[in-house]
Amino acid sequence: MSHDRKFFDKMGLVLGLLVVFTFVIFFVAGAIIEETQNVFVMEDPTYQAELAKRIAPVARVAIAGQSDGAMPGEPEPEPVAAATSGEDIYNSSCVACHGIGIAGAPKVGDHDAWAPRIDQGLPTLYDHAINGYQGDTGMMPPKGGAMSLSDDDVKAAVDYMARLYE
Numbered sequence: 001m002s003h004d005r006k007f008f009d010k011m012g013l014v015l016g017l018l019v020v021f022t023f024v025i026f027f028v029a030g031a032i033i034e035e036t037q038n039v040f041v042m043e044d045p046t047y048q049a050e051l052a053k054r055i056a057p058v059a060r061v062a063i064a065g066q067s068d069g070a071m072p073g074e075p076e077p078e079p080v081a082a083a084t085s086g087e088d089i090y091n092s093s094c095v096a097c098h099g100i101g102i103a104g105a106p107k108v109g110d111h112d113a114w115a116p117r118i119d120q121g122l123p124t125l126y127d128h129a130i131n132g133y134q135g136d137t138g139m140m141p142p143k144g145g146a147m148s149l150s151d152d153d154v155k156a157a158v159d160y161m162a163r164l165y166e
């Protein structure tokens, strides 16, 4: 019988150690999670957004004409069209003809071709570019055919071409 007794003693010791080991692992893992996982979760942008929503003030004041459309039931603010530079407009709508001087279009930077035109003054150039122009060398279509351009866009492109002349 003493044989069995010894066996149970040893078995009890091993089981006890396993239980202790389990708790140690459990707390070590908990400590590691505290240091790493939880921090990641806190830093997650989605979590942060949710958190900000939860702690946001309940009431908000909308001032007519000044609110950013963040109130429910309010129309989204119109996206402000990115201002395009004269150079961009020239490159998208004017370069086809004016880049190398197609069909009698005065080539940008061609001093002789532009000198008499610049002499007319910018208002005339604007007018011819916006409304179209039949000259001695060819036909400048209104807005270069890009009717979606605003008058100011065309003026900016004319300014850009006039700058290249200088």
Ligand code: HEC
Binding pocket: 089, 090, 093, 094, 095, 096, 097, 098, 102, 103, 104, 105, 106, 117, 120, 124, 125, 126, 128, 129, 133, 134, 135, 136, 137, 138, 139, 140, 141, 143, 144, 145, 146, 154, 157, 158
């Ligand atoms: C389809 C070809 C074409 C495109 C595209 C074009 N042009 Fe022209 N443009 C011409 C031609 C041809 C002339 C010369 C007309 C003439 O004097 O006989 C001209 C002339 C001009 C002149 C000089 C007008 C004057 O009074 O001498 C300006 C300024 C001008 N274009 C601006 C522009 C701008 C800005 C754009 C782009 C938004 C543009 N053009 C796109 C063909 C084009």
